[in-house]
Amino acid sequence: EVQLVESGGGLVQPGGSLRLSCAASGFTFSSYDMHWVRQATGKGLEWVSVIGTAGDTYYPGSVKGRFTISRENAKNSLYLQMNSLRAEDTAVYYCARAVRPPMAAAGTLRYFDYWGQGTLVTVSS
Amino acid sequence: QSALTQPASVSGSPGQSITISCTGTSSDVGGYNYVSWYQQHPGKAPKLMIYDVSNRPSGVSNRFSGSKSGNTASLTISGLQAEDEADYYCSSYTSSSTPMFGGGTKLTVL
Numbered sequence: 001e002v003q004l005v006e007s008g009g010g011l012v013q014p015g016g017s018l019r020l021s022c023a024a025s026g027f028t029f030s031s032y033d034m035h036w037v038r039q040a041t042g043k044g045l046e047w048v049s050v051i052g053t054a055g056d057t058y059y060p061g062s063v064k065g066r067f068t069i070s071r072e073n074a075k076n077s078l079y080l081q082m083n084s085l086r087a088e089d090t091a092v093y094y095c096a097r098a099v100r101p102p103m104a105a106a107g108t109l110r111y112f113d114y115w116g117q118g119t120l121v122t123v124s125s
Numbered sequence: 126q127s128a129l130t131q132p133a134s135v136s137g138s139p140g141q142s143i144t145i146s147c148t149g150t151s152s153d154v155g156g157y158n159y160v161s162w163y164q165q166h167p168g169k170a171p172k173l174m175i176y177d178v179s180n181r182p183s184g185v186s187n188r189f190s191g192s193k194s195g196n197t198a199s200l201t202i203s204g205l206q207a208e209d210e211a212d213y214y215c216s217s218y219t220s221s222s223t224p225m226f227g228g229g230t231k232l233t234v235l
Contacts, residue, residue: 035224044128045163045171045214047224060223094170101159101218109224111161111176111216118170 002026002114004095009119016085016123022078022095022116030073033098033107036080038091039118046091049080050098052106063089085123092118129154129215129227136233142203145230147215148196153225155196159218162191162200165229166211174213175200202232210234 008020022034036048049059049069057069068081078095096112104110130148137143147154147162154160160178163171173182175191178198188209190201198217202209215227 037224044229045216045226047226050224058223099176101157104218105222108222109216109218110159111173112163112171113173113176113182115170115172 004114004116006095006116006119009121011122012085013125014123017083020080020093024076029076033100034078035096035098036093037096038093040091050107056106058107087123090123092120094118131227131230134231136235137205138235139205141205145200145213147198147227149217150196153217153219154198157218160198161216163214164211205234207234
């Protein structure tokens with residue numbers, strides 16, 4: 001059974017840092033692109049970052065330069081290092097396993113087939 | 126890059142059918158057959174309901190179906206049940222390669 005379990009969320013002051021983790025099990029972790037997606041309370045889903053099977057990474061402009069996605073295949077783990085946090089980064093953060101279109105570049109999304117339960121990050125003084 | 130456009134809310138009575146639309150452009154929805162739909166109950170993670178426009182993952186009820194015409198994809202739920210009340214999001218492959226979601230649609234079962 002595929003499982004994704006996030007951890008590391010919490011309350012942090014503006015300008016602070018936080019590191020999220022996602023423990024994966026039930027599948028060959030190294031064979032899949034992995035994403036972080038966030039959702040502010042009462043809002044829609046927002047893509048945050050992706051790391052491909054070869055380690056290439058992509059970010060939207062809203063987090064580029066502040067967030068760093070990484071993976072440790074030996075530990076079946078995905079991470080999100082978040083620096084210079086802002087109030088607008090407050091959200092539930094989900095890790096998600098992605099299926100890529102055939103012959104497509106790393107990080108391109110066909111669909112998300114499994115999601116974790118999410119971890120809440122609150123940025124507030 | 127703008128999100129895909131979904132109606133904010135739809136509603137229907139038990140047993141009826143409803144359709145949720147997802148409108149994009151020729152650079153995303155209209156250009157590729159990689160539209161997916163997700164169901165999200167309050168406080169829960171999203172769940173994949175439809176992928177590649179019209180395919181259902183194993184375990185998803187056949188009351189859920191997907192289609193596409195031009196730049197608009199649609200999710201249809203037939204035989205509406207109380208448990209279908211949730212938020213629904215569409216997503217599409219894009220020519221820019223970055224994932225894109227719709228704004229979400231709240232389904233109310235009357």
